[in-house]
Amino acid sequence: MKKTLLATAIAGALAASGAQAATVYNQDGTKLDIYGNIQIAYFDIETAVENDAGEVVGAESRDQIADNGTTFGFAAEHVISEGLTGYLKLEFDDIKADEMKTATDANDSGDQAYVGLKGNFGDVRLGSYDQLIDDWIQDPITNNEGFDVSDSTTAHGGGANQETDKVTYTSPSFSGFQFAVGTQYKGDAEQENIDDSSSASAFGGVKYTAGAFSIAAVYDNLENLQYTDTDTGEVDSVGNQYGITAQYTVDTLRLSAKVERFDSDIEDGDDTNFYALGARYGYGNGDIYAAYQYVDVGAGTFLSELDESLQDEQDRDETYNEVILGANYNISDAMYVWSEYAMYDREFDEKDALGVGVTYLF
Template identity: 70%
Template structure:
């Protein structure tokens, strides 16, 4: 349900700019910042049976380090290490099973562009999905999410290298790969047993207050296990997002598609993978009113049945179940208590059976 939190993005931006983040060393071209946030929220969300479940919990508390040093004029080395799964409500850090520290990378940047190696968010997340909804708790679903997609996106965040070009008259591009070696598991369900490199890439064009971006990811290292125990990649991701800013109003529109490589529903194992091609069409708006933001998003999700082989028999009921549409609506607002502290409230409707995942939340975030 929750991707990269807005507060986490803000904290990262502060670390990069030095705003509010604590600079513990800055001498001879080397700089080290410490930053973070504490996020707590009360949520009330319907489960698969339509029953309300509420509680107070951590909402993505983060602690991180950002460092850089000038190698020579025009070339800078940098790193980022971020612990994203600190449980503020439990006063304890996460265990190894909780994916703590899932942002960790080093890189070089200069006039030639930027090269990054390590674990970080997917390009399609940063350029396509986040501009639509990068909210506090409730986001629109996408081709990386478990609601209509193929997982939670964690399989795509590790072992990557990405090159991002400088801007050429407003045009920028990025290409990268995720490499999994012979000893790496491709996901929690299976080990492919051989090394493999995926491909992802995208382009972005910015002119004035308008920008448009397109991204493709072949998901070659995100795999599923079929009923026969065979392992294969789940499919492909495509997306395009346009944004336009008018003063403090930002408008965004997104079209995204997940194309499944599965041959039939029998390839799904324990519900981990859904063998449907799925389209996502969304619009959103965010307006800064001075003391915070108000925002809204609408998304139309078209889950279509694949063109399976003739030998795969399907009932009329099964065909209808796998060919559905959903209307998602998310509303929210933030209020700044101070430069470092704000509150928020959100409500979401996902149009699922028994109103699953519908709910509301309120919370508070402190940034440093």
């Protein structure tokens, strides 16, 4: 899964000391590092129980020891000229440490793979990597080990497809302002293009940072996440997603707030709004963290919500209150343990879960 602030801090500290990644080559402006981690966890999750008709009639507790995102990767960079550096990253995260095997399908084992150029002009990246809305909007609320609050990506269910075949330009900071724009291109030879035509999406965001405060806004038109209308046979994108997140840091305390939306074009799909608050506190040997989110399924736009607040709550399709609580503890510079609880407010307590785990980074 995703690293906590503690894990990120550990990785940064170890990188600075040369212990986090093994540098296998560093000569004439070219550097190659090997890095990774082992993540193993125990999960106990309330899982849906269906009857013969496929209807959910309850939930039962099911547990397992599982790999939690064990990763092995390579990072390289080369100084092309003063102020211009080329770089690459190749990462695998489906190693299945709990079962000592790799993914049976090689297409399922990759995590990130990209090349890029960075310098005074900014950063240009090409390949497969996390979505901008994930990095700038969703992660500041819950970038946890086992459980996160839901978001506009889980609402449309196409997050993995959003990570591939992308190019992104990220600007340098201009007095605190920064922007990023990009596209995901799927050619007509791609299996994902069910209408056999080439398609290019558009996404972008802006961010402003002033001292301990930052605010970011991101939009993605999801053009390459397509579906077929069962009535008309027409192919269309699933919709649009966008959001705004603000953060404020005081010493070792980080506070964050998010407003996010998924506009659905899917037949019988639901527009969904997400309103969230997050907090993370570093107590010295680790972090304690929490998040609360109100999910409004079948909601109107952000502005129309002001008018709808005067209407009967029953006019809405569904609403949920989600809570994530967690803590971690640093055993050493490269090893930590964690525990998390998730409550998703679904019928029969479905998806509610408890997890504990250990991570070792190198």
